[in-house]
Amino acid sequence: xxxxxxxxxxxxxxxxxxxxxxxxxxxxxxxxxxxxxxxxxxxxxxxxxxxxxxxxxxxxxxxxxxxxxxxxxxxxxxxxxxxxxxxxxxxxxxxxxxxxxxxxxxxxxxxxxxxxxxxxxxxxxxxxxxxxxxxxxxxxxxxxxxxxxxxxxxxxxxxxxxxxxxxxxxxxxxxxxxxxxxxxxxxxxxxxxxxxxxxxxxxxxxxxxxxxxxxxxxxxxxxxxxxxxxxxxxxxxxxxxxxxxxxxxxxxxxxxxxxxxxxxxxxxxxxxxxxxxxxxxxxxxxxxxxxxxxxxxxxxxxxxxxxxxxxxxxxxxxxxxxxxxxxxxxxxxxxxxxxxxxxx
Numbered sequence: 001x002x003x004x005x006x007x008x009x010x011x012x013x014x015x016x017x018x019x020x021x022x023x024x025x026x027x028x029x030x031x032x033x034x035x036x037x038x039x040x041x042x043x044x045x046x047x048x049x050x051x052x053x054x055x056x057x058x059x060x061x062x063x064x065x066x067x068x069x070x071x072x073x074x075x076x077x078x079x080x081x082x083x084x085x086x087x088x089x090x091x092x093x094x095x096x097x098x099x100x101x102x103x104x105x106x107x108x109x110x111x112x113x114x115x116x117x118x119x120x121x122x123x124x125x126x127x128x129x130x131x132x133x134x135x136x137x138x139x140x141x142x143x144x145x146x147x148x149x150x151x152x153x154x155x156x157x158x159x160x161x162x163x164x165x166x167x168x169x170x171x172x173x174x175x176x177x178x179x180x181x182x183x184x185x186x187x188x189x190x191x192x193x194x195x196x197x198x199x200x201x202x203x204x205x206x207x208x209x210x211x212x213x214x215x216x217x218x219x220x221x222x223x224x225x226x227x228x229x230x231x232x233x234x235x236x237x238x239x240x241x242x243x244x245x246x247x248x249x250x251x252x253x254x255x256x257x258x259x260x261x262x263x264x265x266x267x268x269x270x271x272x273x274x275x276x277x278x279x280x281x282x283x284x285x286x287x288x289x290x291x292x293x294x295x296x297x298x299x300x301x302x303x304x305x306x307x308x309x310x311x312x313x314x315x316x317x318x319x320x321x322x323x324x325x326x327x328x329x330x331x332x333x334x335x336x337x338x339x340x341x342x343x344x
Contacts, residue, residue: 002045008054012185012217018050019215023206028052028217030080031113033106034122042132043139044123052080052117052217059219062091071229079117079218086171087111095225097177097237097254097335101170104239107246117218120172120182120198121210124165125248126154137163140205152316153250156324157277159312162203166275170252172199173274174237176282177256180223186216195221201278209278227258227268234259234266236334239274240323249275251320253307253327255335257290266290266336273307276324283307286328295336297329304328 009015020026027035027046030053038044052059060080066073072094077086086092087103105111105119128134128145135141144163146154155164175195182195198210212218226233235256239249252274257266271286286307293299304325311321334340 001039002042004046005048006051007048008051010054010056012055012059012219015050015052015055015217016185016187016215018048019217020048021213021215023208023214026050026214028121030115030118031082031110033110033114034118038123038130041130043130055080062086062089064091072224072226072233074222074224076220076222077116078220079115079120081116083111083114083116083119084108086116094233095178095235097174097235097256098171101174101237101239101252101254104245105170110246116171116221119169120175120195120221121208121212121218122168124209125168126165129165138165138202138205138207147314150316151314153248154314154317155277156308156311156313156317156320157273157281158314159310161201161278163201163278164314165202165209165278167199167209167277167279168248168275169280170237170239170249170274173252173254173272173280174235175221175223176280177235177254177270177272178223178225179270180221182221183219184212184216185219186213190219196280196282199279225256227260230261231258231267234335234337236331238327238331238334240327251275251324251327253324253331255290255303255328255331257295257335264294264336265292266295267292271303271307271328271332273324273328276311276320283328285309290332295332295338297333297338297341300329300332300336301325303332 026048029051059078064073128136180195237254239252241247254272257269269287269290271283273281286303289303289306307328
């Protein structure tokens with residue numbers, strides 16, 4: 001590991017001057033579950049590491065606020081909140097998709113160290129990117145080696161993407177489905193952006209998987225979810241993995257909608273797909289197929305079929321298409337409160 005200078009500021013305001021205007025020289029440290037691996041593998045070699053572990057207050061807290069005339073309450077989660085705290089939070093009882101997703105990340109050791117901000121801003125897990133000897137597109141090279149190489153865990157929505165990584169965060173698709181916004185601090189002050197716009201598909205070394213500038217810090221995310229008052233907010237996340245724990249999902253589907261009072265008709269449907277494209281992918285086709293309908297097994301299956309429209313799998317990952325169909329179907333049924341028939 002390359003030697004570096006270590007800083008531990010105690011406020012966001014003190015953190016910002018320590019950051020650089022370009023990527024690579026400085027890295028932020030939250031739980032360290034991603035950064036330390038990259039440093040040991042010589043994929044990231046910063047001159048300076050700025051730890052966020054000394055920052056307290058709202059950065060490490062969750063809150064629920066009910067402004068007059070606003071329903072449901074606005075939930076705020078600081079970027080420094082640990083994954084285990086999200087997974088075990090009673091405050092998030094109405095948001096099982098988020099609780100489920102946080103509780104399924106890696107293993108208990110990682111969840112006790114990893115943070116919301118770290119999960120949302122982590123680097124991709126492509127083995128070519130993680131190999132210090134491979135000079136891929138995202139490390140200044142001219143080629144994405146996964147396009148014609150070992151690509152069984154890569155994207156199936158590849159049209160227009162020179163780099164076919166999959167976005168690694170399982171919390172980002174959930175927050176996008178909730179319509180969450182992100183609060184970001186930078187040298188020009190604080191800005192707010194939809195979490196959906198926090199991501200883009202990187203194609204060169206000077207880009208990251210997110211749209212944050214090198215001298216900005218993710219502070220918190222906010223969401224309220226659901227529909228009108230007295231409506232029931234229904235949401236679920238479903239992942240398919242090779243192993244039940246300490247593994248990355250092969251595919252993920254998040255489905256969110258609301259039932260109005262005494263109704264079983266899905267309204268305001270959102271379907272977001274994870275681990276199948278370089279960014280979390282909003283499926284308008286799948287949402288449209290469920291909108292205004294009862295969430296039956298047949299209709300949920302049609303949503304799964306719609307979700308894979310436009311998929312262009314690579315040579316070794318066509319299996320993901322079927323997995324994604326099933327994931328969307330099961331997420332929709334779980335959100336609607338249908339007993340999971342697949343569990344026997």
